[in-house]
């Protein structure tokens with residue numbers, strides 16, 4: 407496991423800035439692992455609190471990248487685990503306790519999306535109805551569901567509630583929602599395909615979580631195709647194919663396989679998967695598969711398997727549109743407690759276009775940097791950070807272009823905006839153009855004065871102040887115009 411921790415650190419190093427890495431991650435020591443929980447130690451309470459509040463998810467994410475298993479992280483100060491280990495066994499399921507506590511905290515502040523979206527308070531109950539009907543004191547219903555989600559190989563964050571729906575993913579989202587509420591009965595299999603970082607894994611896991619919420623006894627197995635292969639190899643080596651087959655063919659109601667393209671060209675894995683697929687499909691069990699391309703374009707996948715993938719529903723995910731990208735950013739910002747202004751949101755959404763994972767990662771890095779430096783996440787700060795991260799900034803719109811767009815929008819000519827006439831039908835668009843130019847370009851007030859037909863910089867400054875005031879007063883005409891114009895600027 408220490409080896410795994412080293413690899414996790416390397417993964418983290420690639421995800422955070424060098425400064426951040428040195429400040430927070432290098433000081434973490436691996437202590438031990440029990441089942442699905444990894445116990446980590448830090449030097450003092452401050453580090454513990456900071457890492458718990460800011461980085462546990464990131465660490466879990468990296469552990470997942472390295473191990474392909476959903477591991478929960480528990481952090482404490484040096485020595486704390488040594489003490490608590492001595493009372494092990496006397497407490498109900500000690501493993502689960504810290505994880506459950508953390509989950510409960512997450513639920514309390516409501517920031518990570520609840521496992522009980524329609525919670526009626528039952529989630530906090532202290533005793534649980536178990537499959538056999540016996541009520542035992544111990545894990546809450548929430549803890550029980552949490553455990554099942556983890557055991558099924560699912561990430562509790564990947565829920566439908568956390569998924570932003572837009573034209574690019576609407577169809578696939580609807581298919582997944584249908585399957586989740588009626589597994590095995592609507593579309594079978596569902597084959598989700600699309601490019602990297604577009605939310606395939608998220609949707610796949612949302613299906614599993616939703617099914618478990620509806621029926622905690624459903625036997626859900628979620629894993630990558632690679633993991634399927636690894637388990638197969640282990641079972642072959644241990645001459646234990648019977649239990650492998652029992653697990654996948656007999657003891658499974660819902661099979662969620664991620665990144666099926668991986669088994670292309672791996673003949674015995676494909677063979678085994680083919681039979682697993684047939685057994686489950688015949689028994690009316692739900693199968694959902696993701697892939698980076700449609701079935702018939704999968705290299706090294708036999709026709710008989712590819713054609714089965716097409717039996718049910720083929721659902722693709724496209725890169726999200728700007729509005730969806732913005733909505734995703736807003737959702738993630740809220741979940742992570744990042745104060746994201748519309749301006750910065752626009753800058754990010756227009757700079758990072760194709761990959762939601764990158765979009766999300768960049769937001770989190772910006773949020774972390776701002777927090778670390780104690781500075782608000784302003785547009786200037788964001789621009790600077792993007793530059794340092796070598797992210798090409800999409801919003802390279804010039805003041806000239808803004809003048810043209812504003813003029814067209816109000817049925818005027820650029821020359822009117824640049825001119826000196828002060829009738830209201832021209833002066834308001836001019837002020838709006840100045841305000842937008844200041845906001846969306848790096849130009850200074852004097853530079854803008856020159857671009858706007860050789861005006862004094864104080865004129866531009868006054869226009870910006872005026873519009874800012876009107877925005878603050880929520881002037882309906884100004885707010886609507888700005889919304890419409892900004893949508894034109896970032897497309």
Ligand code: ADP
Nearest residue numbers: 568569570602603604605606607608734762763
């Ligand atoms: P893929 O499996 O297609 O490579 P993931 O499902 O791993 O992509 O998504 C990458 C990241 O982007 C995840 O953190 C996921 O939560 C997020 N994400 C992708 N699409 C959306 C969406 N529509 N709404 C919210 N988050 C999304």
Ligand code: MG
Nearest residue numbers: 606607608664
């Ligand atoms: Mg994926």
